[in-house]
Amino acid sequence: MSAKQEKRRVIVIAGPTASGKSQLAIDVAKAADGVVINADSQQVYNCTPLLSACPDDRDKKIVPHRLYEIWGIEKNGSVVEWLNLAAEEIRKAWEEGKMPVVVGGTGLYIDNLINGTTPIPETKPEVRRKVMKMLEEDGVQVLHAKLAEVDAEAAARLNRNDTTRVRRAYEVWLDTGKTLSEWHRLPMKKVLPDAEFTVVKILPPQEELDERCFCRFDKMMEAGALEEAESIYAKKYNDKLPAMRALGVPELLAYLKGQCSKREAVEKAKLHSRQYAKRQRTWFANKLAARIILDHCYDGDVSVVKKIVN
Numbered sequence: 001m002s003a004k005q006e007k008r009r010v011i012v013i014a015g016p017t018a019s020g021k022s023q024l025a026i027d028v029a030k031a032a033d034g035v036v037i038n039a040d041s042q043q044v045y046n047c048t049p050l051l052s053a054c055p056d057d058r059d060k061k062i063v064p065h066r067l068y069e070i071w072g073i074e075k076n077g078s079v080v081e082w083l084n085l086a087a088e089e090i091r092k093a094w095e096e097g098k099m100p101v102v103v104g105g106t107g108l109y110i111d112n113l114i115n116g117t118t119p120i121p122e123t124k125p126e127v128r129r130k131v132m133k134m135l136e137e138d139g140v141q142v143l144h145a146k147l148a149e150v151d152a153e154a155a156a157r158l159n160r161n162d163t164t165r166v167r168r169a170y171e172v173w174l175d176t177g178k179t180l181s182e183w184h185r186l187p188m189k190k191v192l193p194d195a196e197f198t199v200v201k202i203l204p205p206q207e208e209l210d211e212r213c214f215c216r217f218d219k220m221m222e223a224g225a226l227e228e229a230e231s232i233y234a235k236k237y238n239d240k241l242p243a244m245r246a247l248g249v250p251e252l253l254a255y256l257k258g259q260c261s262k263r264e265a266v267e268k269a270k271l272h273s274r275q276y277a278k279r280q281r282t283w284f285a286n287k288l289a290a291r292i293i294l295d296h297c298y299d300g301d302v303s304v305v306k307k308i309v310n
Helices: 003-007 021-031 055-064 079-095 106-115 123-138 140-150 152-157 163-175 181-184 206-223 225-235 249-256 262-288 302-309
Strands: 009-014 034-038 099-104 196-201 291-294
Touching: 009 021, 021 034, 021 055, 021 099, 021 196, 021 302, 034 079, 034 123, 034 302, 055 249, 079 099, 106 262, 123 140, 123 163, 140 152, 140 163, 152 181, 163 181, 206 225, 206 262, 225 249, 249 262, 291 302
Parallel strands: 009 099, 009 196, 034 099, 196 291
Antiparallel strands: none
16 A cells, blocks of 8 residues: 555444444554544443443543544434544544544444435534424424425335434425435535545354343443433433433433333343344444454454554
């Protein structure tokens, strides 16, 4: 690889929750004099560092970490906002002579970074607040019905209970006067058209992933995950906020509200973590092209790091 190509290189590490991708990113960044850049839609929020498995202070001392815990709980972050921030951090890394190592489990973030996104302008804050108020007062199914009146194509494609995507589609129409379906028919736009992506994906056997999901949630509980949920519960945040969907948050809040026992909450959280990891694994297996594929969870194998860096 030429010096010019090396300057434009971005390493992308993708995989399901509990697959070891965060540790792999740290080890790769350490070996390549790099910067770890977050591509996880829950780790951008600062309210659940334990439940969203954010890097701790020890990890951040090993190599620089960017775009972790940058938004408050009441922020409705979008893919476009993340893309712009990620592109900025990648360019900064290039300018400093460091290797950008993008890591996460949010397929939409990673796909849009590599392949481009529709050129939808960022919706205005007042529009987002207006649609959020509609959600709070009427619920997602009513908003879905309103969406169907203006963008039947998008409404037919979206699950009527998918709060985030229904909200986003209605926001776009309300703010731009153009439907999401119309925007999606426009040519894709890349935020980093000159980037050379080296994509690594981790696809471990489901049984191995299940066990790691269960063990990790037990460790989270030991580390204070319930106290983290109690802090959120005390402030009575809207449960429709994206940050409130972090794995384990809805289940622990149900326990705090007296809707189930602590044991039931933990078991449900483990089950939902497993189901989420399975969906992530399926998406990455079918949708993401990669130069390197690990067929097991990352366990600190130095040869894997060398292969990626070289």
